[in-house]
Ligand SMILES: Nc1nc2c(ncn2[C@@H]2O[C@H](COP(=O)(O)OP(=O)(O)OP(=O)(O)O)[C@@H](O)[C@H]2O)c(=O)[nH]1
């Protein structure tokens with residue numbers, strides 16, 4: 300089974316303790332304090348990996364903790380930092396704070412990392428406690444505990460087009476006809492038990508099509524296989540309602556099936572019901588289906604819904620429909636970029652979200668920006684505007700910190716700022 304939701308705690312490493320130490324050298328009988336600071340604890344990151352498909356591997360451990368920082372040492376040496384713990388998750392994972400319900404990050408880009416728990420600060424060594432009254436302090440500070448956070452991770456496939464339908468409508472047949480996916484196709488209801496993705500087309504034109512298990516009336520209350528897979532459609536740009544023109548299982552008419560499907564999606568989440576859609580009437584090749592389609596089509600036209608008649612089996616009408624799907628996708632994707640709204644983090648107490656990008660593109664861009672002294676920021680933002688990379692940044696919350704290698708940037712008001720190191 301696909302595990303697409305897990306809850307666990309992430310805890311940053313403890314900071315190392317400060318050291319109590321005194322200089323001991325020949326000819327310096329009473330050396331001053333020289334105990335260094337403890338190292339910072341490791342941080343916990345989640346990383347979107349194209350090699351992960353489910354959250355299953357994370358379902359077994361209730362706590363992920365990064366290593367502690369090492370203690371400080373003599374000669375004012377700072378302890379070693381704890382290593383960061385990086386947990387790999389599938390691309391498309393959404394990260395929520397399980398207590399507040401706040402969406403912390405949407406890991407839609409392979410290689411994108413978000414920090415979910417900060418490491419504890421290292422304690423000060425005794426050197427920091429020297430004062431005129433106390434030249435030989437025998438105290439140091441303990442390292443701070445790491446930050447702890449309970450997270451809820453949900454995998455939502457990055458789907459362009461989602462297929463929904465009653466049992467046996469031909470959803471899996473439709474997917475297999477357009478993509479290289481090999482779903483189970485069977486003449487009985489509920490043959491598909493898990494959502495399945497397929498890639499349609501090549502290169503620029505490529506899109507992701509999702510086949511889902513059948514819905515039935517009352518699915519929103521958990522009837523049949525329920526609606527737990529519908530969340531994968533939340534990010535889809537287009538929904539195809541596949542209707543069986545022969546209706547052998549429901550025994551009713553296409554209008555009725557269409558109404559049921561529409562209602563189920565609305566009850567699950569009204570935003571799903573509002574998404575762009577096409578009604579696709581299938582099995583046009585069967586006896587009586589053409590007449591049924593003509594009646595149904597008139598009804599759809601009356602309510603201003605766009606309908607297409609096809610046969611997923613013979614291929615009739617499929618290429619015209621595919622063309623229309625591509626057209627809608629192009630429009631919708633264009634709109635999306637223009638309307639993404641970004642939430643500013645207003646509450647000063649809320650620490651900004653830290654993302655990390657291992658991107659050679661960004662690294663290179665930063666190096667190039669350095670060659671434009673005084674105009675680094677403008678250069679950076681102009682280049683981003685031209686590249687496709689900006690759309691990944693648009694998925695981040697505003698006021699986030701972005702780490703690229705050793706550099707720290709701030710993403711705010713749809714612009715990248717070069718932040719001087721603290
Ligand atoms: N005649 C005809 N049969 C079709 C067509 N499309 C699908 N079928 C048949 O309908 C049956 C169900 O097809 P599936 O693709 O498994 O249907 P599904 O909607 O995925 O079914 P579930 O996963 O069980 O909900 C199979 O026997 C298919 O061969 C079509 O256009 N014409």
Ligand SMILES: [Mg+2]
Pocket residue numbers: 470471472482483484490491511512
């Ligand atoms: Mg199926």
